[in-house]
Amino acid sequence: MADLKLTDVAKSYGEVDVLANIDLDIKTGELIVFVGPSGCGKSTLLRMIAGLEKISGGTLEIDGAVMNDVPPAQRGIAMVFQSYALYPHMTVRDNMAFALKIAKMPKAEIDKSVENAARILQLTDYLDRLPKALSGGQRQRVAIGRSIVRDPKVYLFDEPLSNLDAALRVATRIEIAQLKEAMPNSTMIYVTHDQVEAMTLASRIVVLAGGGIAQVGSPLELYEKPENEFVAQFIGSPAMNLLSGEVTATGAQTTVKLDGGGVAISDVPTEAGDKGARVNVGVRPEDFVPTENNPLYTGRVNITEALGEVTLLYFEAQNGEEPVIAKIPGIASGLRKTSVSLAAPANKVHLFRDGKSLLYR
Numbered sequence: 287m288a289d290l291k292l293t294d295v296a297k298s299y300g301e302v303d304v305l306a307n308i309d310l311d312i313k314t315g316e317l318i319v320f321v322g323p324s325g326c327g328k329s330t331l332l333r334m335i336a337g338l339e340k341i342s343g344g345t346l347e348i349d350g351a352v353m354n355d356v357p358p359a360q361r362g363i364a365m366v367f368q369s370y371a372l373y374p375h376m377t378v379r380d381n382m383a384f385a386l387k388i389a390k391m392p393k394a395e396i397d398k399s400v401e402n403a404a405r406i407l408q409l410t411d412y413l414d415r416l417p418k419a420l421s422g423g424q425r426q427r428v429a430i431g432r433s434i435v436r437d438p439k440v441y442l443f444d445e446p447l448s449n450l451d452a453a454l455r456v457a458t459r460i461e462i463a464q465l466k467e468a469m470p471n472s473t474m475i476y477v478t479h480d481q482v483e484a485m486t487l488a489s490r491i492v493v494l495a496g497g498g499i500a501q502v503g504s505p506l507e508l509y510e511k512p513e514n515e516f517v518a519q520f521i522g523s524p525a526m527n528l529l530s531g532e533v534t535a536t537g538a539q540t541t542v543k544l545d546g547g548g549v550a551i552s553d554v555p556t557e558a559g560d561k562g563a564r565v566n567v568g569v570r571p572e573d574f575v576p577t578e579n580n581p582l583y584t585g586r587v588n589i590t591e592a593l594g595e596v597t598l599l600y601f602e603a604q605n606g607e608e609p610v611i612a613k614i615p616g617i618a619s620g621l622r623k624t625s626v627s628l629a630a631p632a633n634k635v636h637l638f639r640d641g642k643s644l645l646y647r
C-alpha cells in the first residue's frame with residue numbers, strides 16, 4: 287500500500303511563490319509523471335514529497351498519515367537522481383548492499399534482497415562486476431537497484447534519463463516500464479520535461495505550469511481532450527495549431543469563421559449565447575488533411591520536411607499568428623512553395639475561449 291494525497295500543497299522561497307493549490311490523489315501501483323517546462327517546480331514538488339524540502343502550506347499524506355514533518359528516512363520513499371554516483375571500487379552486489387549493511391541487516395536477508403533486485407533489473411549476471419565494466423544503462427540500473435533493495439513504498443525519479451544519449455534513453459525508458467510491471471504494488475512518480483517520455487511511461491500525467499497543475503489525466507485524455515491551450519500545445523509534437531476566429535453557428539456542432547478566411551466545424555457543442563464569441567480553433571498537425579473544397583485553412587507552403595512515413599508542411603505565417611504546421615502521410619516534398627488547402631474532421635477540431643477548452647464547461 288502506498289497511496290499519496292496532496293491537499294492544497296504550496297511552496298514558497300521567501301517572497302517567491304513557486305507552487306500553490308496542488309491537489310493530487312495518487313493510488314498504489316500508479317506510475318505518475320510530472321511534466322512541464324523547465325523551472326515550473328517539478329523537482330521542488332518531488333523533493334517536498336521525499337521530505338528533502340519543507341512544505342510551505344497544505345498537507346502531504348501517505349496511506350492516510352500526514353507526512354509534512356516526518357523525516358525523509360521514515361517516509362518509505364526512495365529517490366533516484368539524475369546522476370548516479372556508484373562506488374567505483376565496489377562490485378554491483380556491494381553497491382546494492384551498501385545501505386543495508388549500514389542498516390545492519392542480517393547477511394542472509396541482504397543477499398536475498400540484492401538477488402531479488404538484480405533479477406527484477408536483469409543484473410544477475412553482473413553482480414560481481416565493477417561499475418567500470420558496465421554500460422551507462424546498466425549503471426543506471428544498479429543505481430535503481432540500490433533503492434529497490436530497501437523495498438520502499440514509493441519511488442521518485444527526477445529526470446533519470448537526461449544524462450543518457452538518445453538511443454540509450456529509449457532503451458532505458460523501456461526498462462523502467464518493465465521495472466514498473468515487475469513491481470505492481472509500488473507507486474512511482476517520475477519527473478521529466480520530455481513529453482514523449484511522459485506519454486509512453488505514465489498511467490497518469492500531471493502537467494505543471496505557472497506554479498500550478500494545468501491538467502491531470504491519462505496520456506490519451508491529455509492528447510484528445512486538453513483542458514486548456516497550454517496542455518494542448520505542450521502535449522504532442524509538433525504542437526497543436528491555434529487559429530483565431532469568431533463563432534457563427536452554435537448547437538451540437540459549432541461553426542467558426544476564421545480570421546484567415548476559412549471555416550472550421552467542430553463537434554464541441556456551444557450555446558446560442560456563444561454566437562459572435564472570439565475563440566481559438568485548435569487542430570493538431572496530424573489531423574489536417576489536404577482538401578479541394580471548404581477549407582479550414584489555405585496557405586503557401588514555405589518549407590517541407592520529409593521524414594519518410596510523413597511529411598511536415600510549414601506554411602508561411604498569416605495574420606500575425608504562428609505559422610501553421612501540417613503532418614501528412616507519405617512523401618510530399620513537391621508541395622513546397624505551392625498553395626495548399628487543409629480541412630480537419632469535426633471530431634478533431636478543438637475550441638478554446640480565453641485559453642480554456644469549451645469542452646469543459
Ligand SMILES: Nc1ncnc2c1ncn2[C@@H]1O[C@H](COP(=O)(O)OP(=O)(O)O)[C@@H](O)[C@H]1O
Nearest residue numbers: 299302304322323324325326327328329330331
Ligand atoms: N532553493 C531555492 N531557493 C529559491 N528558489 C528556488 C530554490 N529551488 C528552486 N527554486 C526556484 O523554484 C522554481 C522551480 O524550480 P524546480 O522545481 O527546480 O523546477 P523544475 O524541476 O520544474 O525545472 C524555479 O524558479 C527555481 O528558480
Ligand SMILES: [Mg+2]
Nearest residue numbers: 328329330444
Ligand atoms: Mg528539475
